[in-house]
Amino acid sequence: MATFLIILHVLVCIALIIIVLLQAGKGAEIGASFGAGSSQTVFGAGGGKNFMHRVTVSAAVIFMLTSLSLAYFYGQPGASSIMPETVAPAQPEGSAMPAAAPAPTPTTEPAPAKN
Numbered sequence: 001m002a003t004f005l006i007i008l009h010v011l012v013c014i015a016l017i018i019i020v021l022l023q024a025g026k027g028a029e030i031g032a033s034f035g036a037g038s039s040q041t042v043f044g045a046g047g048g049k050n051f052m053h054r055v056t057v058s059a060a061v062i063f064m065l066t067s068l069s070l071a072y073f074y075g076q077p078g079a080s081s082i083m084p085e086t087v088a089p090a091q092p093e094g095s096a097m098p099a100a101a102p103a104p105t106p107t108t109e110p111a112p113a114k115n
Helices: 002-022 026-034 047-075
Strands: none
Touching: 002 047
16 A cells, blocks of 8 residues: 555656646746747647646645655554664674774863972
């Protein structure tokens, strides 16, 4: 179940990025007044904007649902983690690096007086 959610989440994430990049910017409508209005007639006179908006909203809703589902699934007590904790490897006994010398302890005796 978790593997399916992760795969779906990644696919929807990539699709959402591509969908947003395919959309025209806010200032693209000004090009219609200079004769570039017929360049976006694939979906009809105004259908492209509504179609892309619906696809974007659908992908965003699926992305949010998979995010919440994964957070709930991995937030349960005793659930495994997506990123397992790793332990630093122990230093082998025959290592070339010598052990660090202990730090000297500070003395509490007063310094000798100079004559």
